[in-house]
Amino acid sequence: MKIISRINPNALAYSMTTLGAGMMNSIFSFYYVKLFLNRYRISEAAFHQAQVVFMIWNAVNDPLFGYIQDNSRVPCCSRRQFSILYGAPLYGLAFLLPWFPWKQYEENDWLSGLHLIISLCAFDGLLTFVLLAQCALFAEISTKHESRLQLIKYNQVATLVGSTSILFCGLITDNMENFNYFQVFVVVVGAVATVCMCYTGLYSTTEYEQQEIVADGSQLGSAERDLSWSSVILLTKQILTQRNFLLFVTMNFFQVFHLAFCNNFMMIFADNLIPKDVLSSSIRSIMYGAGFICPQCLVLISQALLKKFGYYKIVLFSFYLEGTAAAVMFFLGPEYYYLLAVYLTANMVIVQASFSLFNLPLADIVDADLVKHKRRLPLSSMVFGTNALFTKPAQSLAPMLVVAILNQFGYAHLNNKATQPDPSLFLGLHDAMFSMICLVPLCIAALQVLTWTPFSIQNSHLTPVHKL
Template sequence: MTLSFGINQPALAYSMTTLGAGMMNNIFNFYYVKLFLNQYKISEGAFNQAQVVFMIWNAINDPLFGYIQDNSRVPWCSKRRFAILYGAPFYALAFLLPWFPWKSYKEGDWLSGAHLMVALCIFDGMLTFVLLAQCALFAEISTKHESRLQLIKYNQVASLLGSSSILFCGLVSENMEKFSNFQTFTVLIAVAATACMCYTGVFGVSQYEQRESSLERYKTENDLSCSSIYKLTKQILTQRNFILFVSMNFFQVLHATFCSNFMMIFADNLIPKDAIPSLVRSIMYGAGFIFPQLLVLISHSVLTRNGYYKVILYGFYVEAFAAVCMLIVGPQHYYVLAVFLTMNMVLVNASFSIFNLPLADIVDADMEKYKRKSPISSMVFGTNALFTKPAQSLAPMLVVALLNQFGYEHLTSSADQPEPSLFLGLHDAMFYMTCLIPLGIAIAQVVIWTPYTIRSSHLSPLT
């Protein structure tokens, strides 16, 4: 990698997509559930229908786009930076879909369900197309562990800046209370994100694109066929480390989605408004997205010395211990609960931020095992998403169903004004879900992740 004025140019180009995508994704995941449940008054049936359609599309599009990007002969699709460059504007437009209602929705309006379904599917489709190319770029910019750590470092700085969108969005819109301000802010974010991703599209050149011999890949690679897709997917799925990683990652996506979708809802219900000021709440919500990047940056030397395997494993132990402590303390200590909610989200997102390292190692192992001329990076990342992305739909579906068992749909209903005492059971359920879901997930992840064997890539000599 070359340096210019102390700046790692390939890492900077790579990280600009993270900056743009982070600004949009954090706002999307943090606000869309609350928007459709509380403001658009979507029914539980319509919400679940949209999530089921989204889950199916979410699982299909990743390996499909991954295979197309790895095997297409069209440069705007097969070249990683071109896929980002041309996909960025459509990705930004898809981000704006949820925030502008198609009409004034009434409670249970079927159109709000259709709106959610379209918004989720189109947004995820464009997100997949752009970010799969970026993930492949991570594995293909360099095969050196130290170089990949530099990518992680720049990526976390970009993610830190991108995560601040949650903080500023909360301050500008008063946590979505001023909805017109919220809409204006999202438009500005979409424009800024497009510009960031286009920078990657212009300057994000991989080592394979730089080699003249690799240009033949775009002309002579296998045809797009079902048999070829089946063969490559089977080869990926025969790697034991890939199966272990994907299984662990499924629970990580489930946990991360649970945190991002319901942190605000649980905090608003479990912590009285007079207990914690609105400004502190905004900072708390923003910290859940900003502090993970700071934690990874601070842990850079630990990653270099100990490798990602131990860092990820110890993170699971900390999550489980924190959940047990919160159960013991109880829900009445509001500031402790606020710290726990924030810390839980920080740990989950911090671990998630370094998952490209094991996936890149798996790409290298696949390339070496099958003696490939060039890596099938997009397919490896896409196949991972095939099995993990359904968790993004399962988490809100299951949690909303559980909450509604305790009367949450009446809490958000404009027609009813029930007594607060009726929701004591709901608040208890929220508290136990806040503690027991992270605890159960952490235990499952420890069991799954322990047998993973690629543990010494950080010790490989740099050449």
């Protein structure tokens, strides 16, 4: 009873969307590339075309939905909770699109390319609509650093539980080898995730809604939300001229690229670089699950460090750690299979853990914008959406570049049962894979250190931005 009484109902409601989205997003990002490359045998050209379409849509839909949610008078768009409540069922359905082929695909079938385009765009569109509303909730539930840390804590517990979907999916479906089991599993995940997100839509509240109730704020909200396109352009310009925002967006672009690199290709790299007699299928499932579960554990046990040092120093330290680990692994070489498995998992854990903290600097940027321009209401969705405009393309660039490089070394022929490719070709493929898993994190870490160091909101854990 004491534990139940100590639960913050608003933080719990907020985190339920994280739980549902985490279950679906981790499975989607981890399996879709391997599914279309290895099972549907999509051509490289069709894969790149789908990624280009996805990159454009991915960049455009975030500021578009940000504008709609910050300025619309329609409740299902203007109310964060309603956006989540009505968007959740469609989000769950979009998650199921890639896992059910429209026919028995032949190699290089054009229909598999269309299937990928629709799957990516539908899933990301609904993901953006729902999670952008949740990001705005994070900034608007409270302006206090302690309250936001509590949200982070609840969020990480939800993400921890949600990310176990990768572990159970791997164990139940033998890492997607049993595809019928896999299809049943994703249907169950989609249904449970939808229910979780609807809970947020029904039971969460924000600080600004409470203020509007007291001040009869319906007129207050409409006056500020009645914006023309010229006003939107002006507001976007005001956001883009903030130095801290530009520094954060640049750093975040590389983080999103690195995260997509890990999520989409960790399984492919491990399957090719670590012999199957070294790591069994069940151990690999645990390894892949750890890549999604351990980041949340790491953030949870770092709460005291976050309160003491703040997110700025923690994130900066993670960049140095990633770069050092990549350099050490590169000099050791690919022959140390167990160490390579630990490195692949640890790299993914660090990248995901630091990325989990990025709502904190974005929320501080929202607060700084509110204070600087003396706004009545924060432009939460627009700030988060504008950030996504510049960072989301990295989600497409990462798989495009990696697949192009891998195919230069014969990866496209790896699963071709009709022909017997030259085994020596795969020696170059394995060397290329190993170089990428070391040099890509090393270069990204160096660039992130350069862009994150000048970020000036470094002590919001001591003094809230709105009091500076």
